[in-house]
Amino acid sequence: MSLKTSDVEKIAHLAQLSINDEEAEGLLGELSGILGLVAQMEQVDTTGVEPMAHPLHMNQRLRDDVVSETDQRDKLLALAPSSEAGLILVPQVIE
Amino acid sequence: MHHKSIRQHADSLRQGEYSSVELTRSFLQRIKQYDGQLNSFITVSEEQALASAKAADERLAAGDASLLTGIPFAHKDIFCTDGVRTSCGSRMLDNFIAPYNAAVVDRLAEAGIVNLGKTNMDEFAMGSSSETSFYGAVRNPWNTDCVPGGSSGGSAAAVAAGLAVAASGTDTGGSIRQPAALCGISGLKPTYGRVSRWGMIAFASSLDQxxxxxxxxxxxxxxxxxxxxxxxxxxxxAQRDVDDYVSPLQDSLQGLKIGLPKEYFSAGLDAQLQASIMQAIDEYKRLGAEIVEISLPNTALAVPTYYVVAPAECSSNLARFDGVRYGHRCEDPADLEDLYKRSRAEGFGDEVKRRIMIGTYALSAGYYDAYYLKAQQIRHLISDDFRKAFEQVDVIMGPTTPTTTFGLGEKTNDPVTMYLSDVYTIAVNLAGLPAMSIPVAPVDGKPVGLQLIGNYFNEARLLNIAHGFQQVTDWHQQMPAQFN
Known part of the structure; x- marks a missing residue:
C-alpha cells in the first residue's frame, strides 16, 4: 500500500491539519517510511486471535448517572481564546 | 544536600538539620545555577514551592508528616497543575493553566511533597530524545552534547543532575524507563491502571501509565x-488494594528465577552495553538468583504494532485540540474549518503531526482491519509471550535500550531509527506489565540501564529485586561531575 501525495492531502484533511505542498512532499516520505515499518505485521498469521483492547482484559466500569462535578463555568470560560456573555465564540457557521 | 535519598532527607528534616524551606531554596538555587545547561524545566514555580515548603515545615513540627513531607520534587509537564501552566511541551498548550490538579499531583501534595516546577518533555510525550519540545531540547547531564532520552527527559535530567530529589514521569512506550537508563537513574512504569491517569494529558489511553x-x-x-x-x-x-512497597525491599533474592529473553541479546545490541548487562546479571547470581534462558518470540513485532496502536489512539485523543475551548487559536480564521486546521497546524510540531496522520490513516474507512484490528491481535500474541514466560520465571531482565545516549540531532531526521531505540521497552506497554530501569556499569562514561519486567501488579517484588542490587552496588549514587 504505497501512498501518493493526494493520499497525504486527504489524510491531512481528515486530521484537520492544514499543510502546504512542500510539507505534503516531506510527509509523503516520512509516512511511507513508518508504514513500511508497520507492514512487518502482514507476515503474521492472526487467524482466530482475539483482538486485545485492554491490557488486563477488563470491562469498562460504569458510574451512576449523577452529578459529580461542581460548577466551574467562569474558570473554564477563562481558558477559551474568545468568549462573550458566558459563551465561547467561533467564526460564524450559520448564514 | 542534593545527593541524599528521600529517607535521609526525611531524617534530617525531623532532626532539625535543616527545614523544608531551606532545602527547597537550595534546590531552587541549583536550578538557577545549572538548568541553563540542561533545559530540564519548562516552568519553575518558586512561589508555590516555598509556600508548600512552609506548610510542610508546619506539618513536620506538628508531628503530622509522611516520608515525603517537605521533599523537593518535579512534575513532568503532562500532569495538570491548578494555577501553574501545563504545556505538555507544546505550543498548543503554551497558554494553558489547568483548572484542576491531576490525581497524581493531588496524592503527592497530600503527602506533603514540594513541587519545584514542571519538567520539559517531548511534545505530547511523543519522542525518545526530548528534542521535540516546543521549549527546546533537553540535554543529558552526563554529556550535554547528548540527549537525555524521552519523553520524560526533563524529569530524568533534573534528577540525575540533582535539581530535584525525584520526579514524576509517564510511560507509553518506554518514556520513563528509556530516559532513566540514558541518565543513570531508577524509574518504574507500574502495571497499567495502578496509577490514576486522571489529569494526565492523554497520548495513547490503552498504554499510558x-x-x-x-x-x-x-x-x-x-x-x-x-x-x-x-x-x-x-x-x-485498577480496583484492587495497593501492596506495601517499602517493607519487602529487604527480602532475600535467594532462589529468584531470572528469565533472559534470547531476543533481547541479539543483533542490534551494543557489545559493550551487553557486557555491562551481563556483569549485573552476575551480581544477581551472587545474590542467589538462578538464570533461565527464555524466548519472547514476537519481540520484533512490538515496534510495528505500537506504531499503529499508539498513533491511532493519539489521533483520537488529540482531536480535542481544535482551537475552540482552550489552547492555541490561529489569528483571523476565515471560517470554522480554517480555525481548526490552522490552529492545529500552528499548535502541533512535526512529530505530533506525523503520528496524528498515521493514526488517522490507520483508522480511516477501508484500512481499520488491516491496521488497527491486526495490531490489536498481534498485541494479544505479544502479551501471551509474557504470560508463558512468567510461568517459568519471577522476573525478566535485559537491557533497557540497545545503545547508550546518542548525540543531539543524530536521529531527528529519521523517525523510524528513532522509533527503534524503544525496541526493548514497547512490548511491556502493549502487554500492560510493570517494569523498571536501574543503572548498571556505564560504557565510556555513559549510563546503562538494566530493565526488570515483572508480572501484573508485582511492583513490590520488582522494587525488592532492584533494591537488592543497589545494596551491593553504587551505580545509582553516581553523579555527573559537572553538576556535583
Whole structure:
C-alpha cells in the first residue's frame, strides 16, 4: 500500500491539519517510511486471535448517572481564546 | 544536600538539620545555577514551592508528616497543575493553566511533597530524545552534547543532575524507563491502571501509565506508595488494594528465577552495553538468583504494532485540540474549518503531526482491519509471550535500550531509527506489565540501564529485586561531575 501525495492531502484533511505542498512532499516520505515499518505485521498469521483492547482484559466500569462535578463555568470560560456573555465564540457557521 | 535519598532527607528534616524551606531554596538555587545547561524545566514555580515548603515545615513540627513531607520534587509537564501552566511541551498548550490538579499531583501534595516546577518533555510525550519540545531540547547531564532520552527527559535530567530529589514521569512506550537508563537513574512504569491517569494529558489511553523517577529503588518505592491506588475518575483504574512497597525491599533474592529473553541479546545490541548487562546479571547470581534462558518470540513485532496502536489512539485523543475551548487559536480564521486546521497546524510540531496522520490513516474507512484490528491481535500474541514466560520465571531482565545516549540531532531526521531505540521497552506497554530501569556499569562514561519486567501488579517484588542490587552496588549514587 504505497501512498501518493493526494493520499497525504486527504489524510491531512481528515486530521484537520492544514499543510502546504512542500510539507505534503516531506510527509509523503516520512509516512511511507513508518508504514513500511508497520507492514512487518502482514507476515503474521492472526487467524482466530482475539483482538486485545485492554491490557488486563477488563470491562469498562460504569458510574451512576449523577452529578459529580461542581460548577466551574467562569474558570473554564477563562481558558477559551474568545468568549462573550458566558459563551465561547467561533467564526460564524450559520448564514 | 542534593545527593541524599528521600529517607535521609526525611531524617534530617525531623532532626532539625535543616527545614523544608531551606532545602527547597537550595534546590531552587541549583536550578538557577545549572538548568541553563540542561533545559530540564519548562516552568519553575518558586512561589508555590516555598509556600508548600512552609506548610510542610508546619506539618513536620506538628508531628503530622509522611516520608515525603517537605521533599523537593518535579512534575513532568503532562500532569495538570491548578494555577501553574501545563504545556505538555507544546505550543498548543503554551497558554494553558489547568483548572484542576491531576490525581497524581493531588496524592503527592497530600503527602506533603514540594513541587519545584514542571519538567520539559517531548511534545505530547511523543519522542525518545526530548528534542521535540516546543521549549527546546533537553540535554543529558552526563554529556550535554547528548540527549537525555524521552519523553520524560526533563524529569530524568533534573534528577540525575540533582535539581530535584525525584520526579514524576509517564510511560507509553518506554518514556520513563528509556530516559532513566540514558541518565543513570531508577524509574518504574507500574502495571497499567495502578496509577490514576486522571489529569494526565492523554497520548495513547490503552498504554499510558504514570510513575516515579528517582535515584534509588527505595525512593521509587516510597513515591509509588503515595501515587498508586484506585481512582473512580479514571475508568481504567485498577480496583484492587495497593501492596506495601517499602517493607519487602529487604527480602532475600535467594532462589529468584531470572528469565533472559534470547531476543533481547541479539543483533542490534551494543557489545559493550551487553557486557555491562551481563556483569549485573552476575551480581544477581551472587545474590542467589538462578538464570533461565527464555524466548519472547514476537519481540520484533512490538515496534510495528505500537506504531499503529499508539498513533491511532493519539489521533483520537488529540482531536480535542481544535482551537475552540482552550489552547492555541490561529489569528483571523476565515471560517470554522480554517480555525481548526490552522490552529492545529500552528499548535502541533512535526512529530505530533506525523503520528496524528498515521493514526488517522490507520483508522480511516477501508484500512481499520488491516491496521488497527491486526495490531490489536498481534498485541494479544505479544502479551501471551509474557504470560508463558512468567510461568517459568519471577522476573525478566535485559537491557533497557540497545545503545547508550546518542548525540543531539543524530536521529531527528529519521523517525523510524528513532522509533527503534524503544525496541526493548514497547512490548511491556502493549502487554500492560510493570517494569523498571536501574543503572548498571556505564560504557565510556555513559549510563546503562538494566530493565526488570515483572508480572501484573508485582511492583513490590520488582522494587525488592532492584533494591537488592543497589545494596551491593553504587551505580545509582553516581553523579555527573559537572553538576556535583
Amino acid at each position: 504514570g510513575g516515579p523517577m528517582a535515584r534509588s529503588a527505595e525512593d521509587v518505592a516510597i513515591l509509588l506508595q503515595a501515587m498508586a491506588g484506585f481512582d473512580a475518575r479514571d475508568s481504567t483504574s
